[in-house]
Amino acid sequence: MQTVSKKDIPQELVVEIEKLSNLGFGIARVDGYVIFVEGACPGDRVKIRVGKKNKNFAQAKILEIVSPSPYRVEPFCPMQKVCGACQLQFIDYSYQLKLKKEIVEDAIHSISAINTEIKDVIPSPQIRNYRHKIQYPVAETKNSKRILAGYYKPNSHELVNIKYCPIQPEYCDSIIEFIRNAAKECGISGYDEKKHAGDLRHIVIRASHYTNKSLVVLVVNSSKIFDKLRVLAHRIFTELNNIQGVGVNYNPQKTNLILGEKTEILEGEGYIEEKLCDKVFKVGTKTFFQVNPSSANNIFEYVRDYISNNFTSPLVLDAYAGITAFGICVSDIAKKVVSVEEVKESVVLADKIIKENGIKNIELHNMDAGKFFEKELKTKGRKFDVTILDPPRKGCTKESLDYALKLTKGKIIYISCNPATLARDLKYLTEKGCKVDSIQPFDMFPHTYHVENAAVIRV
Numbered sequence: 001m002q003t004v005s006k007k008d009i010p011q012e013l014v015v016e017i018e019k020l021s022n023l024g025f026g027i028a029r030v031d032g033y034v035i036f037v038e039g040a041c042p043g044d045r046v047k048i049r050v051g052k053k054n055k056n057f058a059q060a061k062i063l064e065i066v067s068p069s070p071y072r073v074e075p076f077c078p079m080q081k082v083c084g085a086c087q088l089q090f091i092d093y094s095y096q097l098k099l100k101k102e103i104v105e106d107a108i109h110s111i112s113a114i115n116t117e118i119k120d121v122i123p124s125p126q127i128r129n130y131r132h133k134i135q136y137p138v139a140e141t142k143n144s145k146r147i148l149a150g151y152y153k154p155n156s157h158e159l160v161n162i163k164y165c166p167i168q169p170e171y172c173d174s175i176i177e178f179i180r181n182a183a184k185e186c187g188i189s190g191y192d193e194k195k196h197a198g199d200l201r202h203i204v205i206r207a208s209h210y211t212n213k214s215l216v217v218l219v220v221n222s223s224k225i226f227d228k229l230r231v232l233a234h235r236i237f238t239e240l241n242n243i244q245g246v247g248v249n250y251n252p253q254k255t256n257l258i259l260g261e262k263t264e265i266l267e268g269e270g271y272i273e274e275k276l277c278d279k280v281f282k283v284g285t286k287t288f289f290q291v292n293p294s295s296a297n298n299i300f301e302y303v304r305d306y307i308s309n310n311f312t313s314p315l316v317l318d319a320y321a322g323i324t325a326f327g328i329c330v331s332d333i334a335k336k337v338v339s340v341e342e343v344k345e346s347v348v349l350a351d352k353i354i355k356e357n358g359i360k361n362i363e364l365h366n367m368d369a370g371k372f373f374e375k376e377l378k379t380k381g382r383k384f385d386v387t388i389l390d391p392p393r394k395g396c397t398k399e400s401l402d403y404a405l406k407l408t409k410g411k412i413i414y415i416s417c418n419p420a421t422l423a424r425d426l427k428y429l430t431e432k433g434c435k436v437d438s439i440q441p442f443d444m445f446p447h448t449y450h451v452e453n454a455a456v457i458r459v
């Protein structure tokens, strides 16, 4: 309980870090008043400077580590502090997993009706070079007009020019360095976000862990192709090894969205291939695909094993399906899979993969999941043995959960990358009479505070 007010908290003080917040900050408490400390590890004793104070909490920066947590390690990336992408890289990996389990426990057990035990987090098979999708914003230096590409510093739009990133496949560093130099040689400028001027806004790479080939997409501040861009795309395709394709995405809007509506493939193919559960998938520019294929394989096998151990020839609904990865992985143990996804490119690729693999029992729907559920209830009246829900971070709407309940007679398997929205949606489902059988976290995003979960729900 908080027994002090914000004015009692001094500007500088020494605190013990008790635990990690869901956004990766160390949490310290002073007589119940919460202080979120950037870059702190549970077990640290640190001297901090407190920033803006709110009624119940404040944020703070470390001035000095008085005594370090035994779980602190040397980050393996020299840019860890400046880059901001791997918030937890200074914490021992096994301890990161424990902290992520606590994050899930805190979110789920804050709902009093749910006391389901949270299982230990299944580690990522790869903790370096695991990222399959790389999206670097691009800028240029003021005077020499050198092209810069990297990540933004935490909570800013200040670009850090990243020459080496141990989280992505090694060859991606070379692709990006090649583009920095070749773009300048071709007379292509880096984007100026403030003035909304310049050519190249982002470099997006899809790097296959299965074939080691890449799809490179140049996101430009233009609505149509220009000659220099064709030259750059051709150089990337012909002068680098293992490039599956080069595309251009047109994004002339003043927006924070990385990709615009239209992508054109200028060289090679518009997809790469990845392998999950022994099936080969095609992944395009706008296709959702789990960012860490080796960890994703663990989740897909977990879901497949669960269904095969608990159902015989089930009717499966794969909702928020992307390229129908779950549906395709379970198609040989299911009577039929019905899949729904709103992004057309993903559905087109799913159709290709299904045909190439000779799969005959998948029905694809390219539409909004909520609208599909409603239509399905009104027209077909089918009841599914298993419904897989894998929505974006914001989770499901109440209407979609209501529909999913009406459409399911066995289990809902809810895959989530956001413990907070998972907890909210599980609360809603338990209020409707469901029971949460199990929750299994997976580490899809080593060295970040993110954690993926598979929850099995009895309807």
Ligand SMILES: C[S@@+](CC[C@H](N)C(=O)[O-])C[C@H]1O[C@@H](n2cnc3c(N)ncnc32)[C@H](O)[C@@H]1O
Binding pocket: 288, 289, 290, 320, 321, 322, 323, 324, 325, 326, 340, 341, 342, 343, 346, 367, 368, 369, 370, 390, 391, 392, 393
């Ligand atoms: C977290 S991804 C999961 C994709 C897939 N299950 C996988 O693991 O590869 C969420 C997917 O839901 C799709 N999506 C988002 N909102 C949707 C909606 N309202 N209706 C249908 N699909 C939606 C996105 O395009 C994305 O492909």
